[in-house]
Amino acid sequence: MSQVAGCGVSQMGPVSVPAIPIGLKRRVGLFSGIALIVGTMIGSGIFLSPRGVLERSGSVGLSLVVWSLSGVLSLLGALCYAELGTLISKSGAEYSYILEAFGGPLAFLFSWISVFILKPAMLSIICLTLSKYIVSPLFPDCPQSSLLIKLFTVFSIGEFSLQSSIEIATLGPKIAQILTSKLKTQKSQ
Secondary structure, X not given: OEEEOOOEEEOOOOOOOOOOOOOOOOOOOHHHHHHXXXXXXXXXXXXXXXXXXXXXXXXXXXXXXXXXXXXXXXXXXXXXXXXHHHHOOOOOXXXXXXXXXXXXXXXXXXXXXXXXXXXXXXXXXXXXXXXHHHHHHHOOOOXXXXXXXXXXXXXXXHHHHHHHHOOHHHHHHHHXXXXXXXXXXXXXX
């Protein structure tokens, strides 16, 4: 038996293995990257929190100051991600950054927490926000039905899961581009 570099043990002697680099294809272009960053940094909270900020601040001027400071804070976060992305060019985003900085156990723990807690919670909040915006025009003079909002939320989570499972490599970035461009045109009107 002989040891083959990177291939384990071969019972027939040395085995030649072609050196093919393994990694993900880079498919995120400029527009997709901007849409991803805008969607991540701004998120759906922008559609729910203006009323709360205005109520708790007490004045329009102070609420604009709060929004400006929040925008600066989001910009700093985006710049930190941009710097990390240029310094650590491995695929894996936060996992790669934590792996590089703190080692394998914390990166592994983060990836499990992200998959089972953070990402599902984010998706449910986004779908809940979407459902409130869908239900509110249907019953403008009535209080919103929590059952109807929950049904729309479950439906939208199922729809987004279906979209993710159908050819995520090509369909996902296109949907993000379409939704982001539609949000930009609606905000400019």
